[in-house]
Amino acid sequence: MTMQQTDVQVNGQINNNLSKNLDNLCYKESVVVTDTYANLLGQTIRAMEDRLSAMRAERALMTAQLRDLDEQIAVAQQDVETAKTIWQRSPFSGSAIGETRPLANLGMTDAVEFVLSRLMLRLSPTEIRDKMAEWGYDFSTYKTDVVSSISTILKRFAVKGWVEEIAEGHRRKSYKWIGKNTLTGSDSGVGN
Numbered sequence: 001m002t003m004q005q006t007d008v009q010v011n012g013q014i015n016n017n018l019s020k021n022l023d024n025l026c027y028k029e030s031v032v033v034t035d036t037y038a039n040l041l042g043q044t045i046r047a048m049e050d051r052l053s054a055m056r057a058e059r060a061l062m063t064a065q066l067r068d069l070d071e072q073i074a075v076a077q078q079d080v081e082t083a084k085t086i087w088q089r090s091p092f093s094g095s096a097i098g099e100t101r102p103l104a105n106l107g108m109t110d111a112v113e114f115v116l117s118r119l120m121l122r123l124s125p126t127e128i129r130d131k132m133a134e135w136g137y138d139f140s141t142y143k144t145d146v147v148s149s150i151s152t153i154l155k156r157f158a159v160k161g162w163v164e165e166i167a168e169g170h171r172r173k174s175y176k177w178i179g180k181n182t183l184t185g186s187d188s189g190v191g192n
Contacts (some may be wrong), residue, residue, distance in 0.1 A: 090118070099137025111137050112153045113162075116177035122166055124174045125150040 103111045115131045116123065123131070125147045132150075133139060139146050154175045157163040163175040 001098055104136040104138070106137070108137075108149060109153050111135075111158070112150055113177075116157075116163060116175060117179070120177055122174040122176045124168075124172065125154060128154075128175075 103114060106114060111132050112128055114134070115128050120129070128150050129139075129146055142149070153166070154163060156175075158165045158175070160180075162178055162180055164178055166174045166176065168174055
């Protein structure tokens with residue numbers, strides 16, 4: 001073997017060993033890089049899964065709270081409807097909700113009719129006067145006896161057949177609304 005051949009052979013072995021060492025080095029670095037990347041990726045995935053679990057738990061809690069709120073809304077809505085029904089059956093029906101002075105702008109005859117037709121109870125002229133005052137009727141402009149004026153109105157209603165007159169002892173009478181008789185039927189209240 002010549003020197004030149006030996007140099008080529010030695011150089012070949014060096015190149016071959018160098019190539020193997022370089023391959024091993026790249027593989028090792030690749031493994032190191034891959035291991036580091038895998039660790040970081042694994043930590044990231046675990047953190048994302050934890051966050052996803054936390055979001056699902058929060059959603060479950062919010063869904064339960066939403067269900068509770070929906071139930072509370074349904075109860076409140078039913079309460080409002082019940083209160084409106086009571087309002088419509090009250091003497092104040094036809095007035096704005098919350099308006100408890102429905103007689104403020106009525107004349108005395110209409111106010112007496114309103115009280116009797118809304119309450120549908122047996123009432124004396126004094127009780128009618130008290131209820132009229134409670135519901136906003138202003139008696140301050142009257143110079144005469146208010147109860148006498150109410151009694152006169154009630155007697156006219158009795159003659160027309162709108163009220164039932166009920167004797168309650170000596171000179172004491174009460175009145176109960178029957179309703180206005182019309183050609184088309186019976187009218188049981190003001191403005192109906």
